[in-house]
Amino acid sequence: MAISIKITKTSKSRIKEVDFTNIQFGSVFADHMYRADFIDGEWKQPEIIPYGDIPFSPSISALHYGQAIFEGMKAFKNPEGGAQLFRPLENFKRINLSAKRMAMPEIPEEIFINGLKELVNLDKDWIPTKIGSALYLRPIYFATDDFVGVRPSKNFTFIIFTCPVNSYYPKPINVLVEEKYVRAFEGGVGFAKVAGNYGLSMLPTLEAHKKGFDQIIWTDGREHNYVEESGTTNLFFVSGDTVLTPEIDGTILQGITRDSCLRILRDRGYKIEERKISMKEIAADFENGILKDAFGTGTAAIIARIAGFNFKGKEYVLPPVEEREVSNLLYDTLGGIYTSTVEDKFGWVMKI
Numbered sequence: 580m581a582i583s584i585k586i587t588k589t590s591k592s593r594i595k596e597v598d599f600t601n602i603q604f605g606s607v608f609a610d611h612m613y614r615a616d617f618i619d620g621e622w623k624q625p626e627i628i629p630y631g632d633i634p635f636s637p638s639i640s641a642l643h644y645g646q647a648i649f650e651g652m653k654a655f656k657n658p659e660g661g662a663q664l665f666r667p668l669e670n671f672k673r674i675n676l677s678a679k680r681m682a683m684p685e686i687p688e689e690i691f692i693n694g695l696k697e698l699v700n701l702d703k704d705w706i707p708t709k710i711g712s713a714l715y716l717r718p719i720y721f722a723t724d725d726f727v728g729v730r731p732s733k734n735f736t737f738i739i740f741t742c743p744v745n746s747y748y749p750k751p752i753n754v755l756v757e758e759k760y761v762r763a764f765e766g767g768v769g770f771a772k773v774a775g776n777y778g779l780s781m782l783p784t785l786e787a788h789k790k791g792f793d794q795i796i797w798t799d800g801r802e803h804n805y806v807e808e809s810g811t812t813n814l815f816f817v818s819g820d821t822v823l824t825p826e827i828d829g830t831i832l833q834g835i836t837r838d839s840c841l842r843i844l845r846d847r848g849y850k851i852e853e854r855k856i857s858m859k860e861i862a863a864d865f866e867n868g869i870l871k872d873a874f875g876t877g878t879a880a881i882i883a884r885i886a887g888f889n890f891k892g893k894e895y896v897l898p899p900v901e902e903r904e905v906s907n908l909l910y911d912t913l914g915g916i917y918t919s920t921v922e923d924k925f926g927w928v929m930k931i
Contacts, residue, residue, distance in 0.1 A: 582625060582689050584613075584697050589629040597743065599707045604744045604879070609705040609714065612740040613694040616723075617684055619734070625694050627701060630740055636725045640732040646722035647774040648677040651878040653713040654699045654706055654741070654931075657919035662703040662931040664716075665917055667695060669835045674718060676833075677771035682731040683720065690737065691718070698739055700931050710914070711746040715879065721774075747879040751886035751900050752793035754809055756858055757783055758891075761800035762807060762830075769807075769830035777811075784810065794875075796888060798858065799830070806856045812875025812883050813837035816856065817905045818864040819871075826853045836876040840909050842925060849905070858890050865895045873897055874906040882910040 589610045597607055608630050615625035641647045650670045654662055671692060675685045695716065699706075706714040718739045722732030760783040763769025768776060780795075787795045794810040806814055806825050813834040816823045822844055827833055844851055864870040875883035884906050887896040900906070915921025919928060 582622075582693060584694060585624060585626040586697070586701070587626065587628050588701075594704060599712070599743060600709060600745075602707075602743055602745050604747050605715070605742055607742055609702040609741040609743065611698060611702055612738055613698040615686075615690050615694060615737045617735040617737070622687065622690055625690060627694075627698055633736075633738075635723065638725050638727050640722035640724045640726065643727060644722070644729060645773070645775045646681050646683060646732055646735075647719070648674060648681055648683070648721075648772055649717060649719040649774060650674045650772060652695075652716040652718070653878060653917070654703075654716060655713050655917045656703075656706050656708055657930070662699050662706055663917075663919065664695070664699065664929045664931065666835055666839065666927045667692060667929055669838070670718070673772060673833060673835070674720065677773060678720065680768055680771045681773060683722070683735060686720065686737055695739060696929075696931050698741065702741060703931070705741065705743050707743045707745070709745065711881075713744060713917070715742050715744045717741070744879075747881075748793070748883045751884040753791070753886050754794045754796050754888045755787045755790060755792040756888060756890040757787070757795040757797055758803040759783070762797040764800040765829060767830065770827070770832060772832060780810070792889065794883075796858075804857050804859070806858060806861070807831055809875045809883075809885075812877035812880050815840065815872075815874050815876060815905070816861055816864075816870065817872035817903075818861075819869045821850045821852055822905060823852050823854070823856050825856055828855075834876055836878055836881065836913070839913065839925075839927065840876050840882075843909060843912055844905070846924070847908070862890050862893075862895065865897075870895075871898060872903045872905050874903075874909075876909075881913060882906050 592610050611627050612630045613627050616623045652670050678685055720737045723734045723736050724732040796809045797807040799805040873885040884900045916923050
């Protein structure tokens, strides 16, 4: 489908009000946002408008029944000063995977990609250039039926807004292995980027914070034995000469950073195992002196190095991050590909 995008620029940019060296993640927003509505069975003309509040009825379906999904992406600047995206087609595919699971109409590629590129191009001056920084992109898609009744909505709104960000985790994190609460279960929505997945994580994470931990490691809902995710990231462990990561089995988000890390490591000749990983195995590897590294991967965090973890009341402190081969390699390689200072041999970068 061919689309045209109506653009209404802001009358006054807020960019000069921002200290780009000191930004709390997700708290400062760029000048514009992109919107497309699905009404009466068809997509209406999308538009870019100044960032701001949107009116809605308190009865919209998304608020009552949770038909709301989103994505997380980033835009970067290359050495020539141009804007570029990292694997946006994968985000496009994943948002539609989530949409299908939540009984929402798929978003056409032209609506998603063309709008994304136009928005980033318009606000490219908001892309920070400090190492570890980026323009974070948040596509969100939600049900808008003005109707209180349990059925799939017929009308939806798709919005993309952006915000300049610095590092999500500025230092290595300490995590608590969660053995009470459950993030996902077989047949559920753990593989989708559904708003409710994050809502249910708030209380367990808050309780972990009160105990002095930065994040939690989720375990499976059947036995509380097998590792799944950590906060907003997929998990990796380096044990001996092998890089371990939980297999994608329907309860774990198919992380784009996760997939990128696996492809980089395989290209470098590392031994990889994607399988069920028990916390007892990880604890035993630590005791045997072969657990070398543990980290999370995700768009916001990139590589979140785990300083240590608490399992069944025992503290496990990992080697200093500067001594870690795998997580440092991945952080440097991904950061270089993002900004075109390292060769993009996989064809992941989309220049705007």
